[in-house]
Amino acid sequence: MHYWKGLEAVPPGIGPSVVTIGNFDGVHRGHREVLAAVVATARERGAKAIAISFDPHPAQVHRPDAAPELIMGLEDRIETLADEGLDALLMIHYTLEFSKATAEEFVAKIIVGALNACTVVVGHDVRFGIDNSGDFDVMVALGKQYNFDVIGIEDIGDHRRWSSTWVREALNRGEVGTAAQILGRPHRMRGEVVHGAARGRELGFPTANLDPAASGIIPADGVYAGWLVDEAQMRWPAAISVGSNPTFEGVSRQVEAHVIDRPAEGVEDFDLYGQQIVVEFVEHLRPMVAYQGVEALVDQMREDVQRTRTVLLDA
Structure with a gap:
């Protein structure tokens, strides 16, 4: 897997690509379902499978005193994402300045401009752009405008949606078996x-x-x-x-x-x-x-x- 630290590290002429967006803290089973769809779709379309993530976690920038504790460190996140079969990971340094980009600016500059996406795969709870103004419907509308498809992944889980929040709750109770079920592997x-x-x-x-x-x-x-x-x-x-x-x-x-x-x-x-x-x-x-x-x-x-x-x- 290629690891691009910042937009300036992305080689020119990349694409077409199938892209997803997320913090991927823990890279739990829900994340992995999305990533599997990205990889499978990319292989079907002869495209690159690419994930966009952020460091530090946006909550650490916007709410440093109330940000959730990270399930895993950056090194483990990169290593675990690589195991999912991605062709590349774009890690964007998240700052207050970056957060001011509108949803359309984010799509036009990064998803289309830098990565030449033909398809975007996201959960229906996706949020992007200033003040989280971009949601799934906005992504679909921008896909029509900029000529890329959008695939929505439904919430996935057993009796509850797999999520980083659920992993944190389990670990804070010492329920490492439950955390492992959500993560698909032991917590480390x-x-x-x-x-x-x-x-x-x-x-x-x-x-x-x-x-x-x-x-x-x-x-x-x-x-x-x-x-x-x-x-x-x-x-x-x-x-x-x-x-x-x-x-x-x-x-x-x-x-x-x-x-x-x-x-x-x-x-x-x-x-x-x-x-x-x-x-x-x-x-x-x-x-x-x-x-x-x-x-x-x-x-x-x-x-x-x-x-x-x-x-x-x-x-």
């Missing part, structure tokens, strides 16, 4: 492994501590079964702790992953410090609680490891 965080208090190592359960600046929503406090993916793309089963270590009267929230069934050569040869890793959350095991003493905590951690092994390896 990405960040550097940093040094922590080393309590896990002292207790016999060394952990990889994610940098607080890691991308991706932190699920609700608790213990989870999941996977750790290292820089070599090796996937390791892991018991993941999210919280402030209440047994030790911790304050700041941390995400720590303990790899179970480590390599036989031992802990010292399994050094992840400084690596950029991905942590994937598969199943919520228990809430985060304070235990009366270290022995009770260690017993619980042994149980967490066994349950993680059962969820990930013995299913």
Whole structure:
């Protein structure tokens, strides 16, 4: 997939193309239905399959104090969109100045002028242009004016429309299984492994501590079964702790992953410090609680490891 960072990066003479527009936060199953329609239509028409997205998220520009937390970071969004079979992704730097473009200016300059679209594929809830003045009907009217087709995708979901909002709600409740159903894959965080208090190592359960600046929503406090993916793309089963270590009267929230069934050569040869890793959350095991003493905590951690092994390896 070609990645064009800004309109000026789009090569001249691109097209014809089949285009869609969206923030694509999480690239959930609803997004993927739209993207699949874009790719299929492009293949049928001998055109390029292109998505237009925005960074930062428009809400972070217009409502920085009330903007939703992003499900995934930019790197993961680009990587996941590439997996959907697109030919190109145009990432537009979103600013207040850019937001002043009318719906017609957006279509004329970008969809038609830069990308030479023959077809636009969007959900019926699409909004674009200044003050979100452009909607599906406006897109259809502009399609007639500028000679491109518009394909509308109906809302998709089980008992509720798949949406980024629903994913956030599920993660904030610790319901990573529900989030995975909407996303079509486990929720992930990405960040550097940093040094922590080393309590896990002292207790016999060394952990990889994610940098607080890691991308991706932190699920609700608790213990989870999941996977750790290292820089070599090796996937390791892991018991993941999210919280402030209440047994030790911790304050700041941390995400720590303990790899179970480590390599036989031992802990010292399994050094992840400084690596950029991905942590994937598969199943919520228990809430985060304070235990009366270290022995009770260690017993619980042994149980967490066994349950993680059962969820990930013995299913």
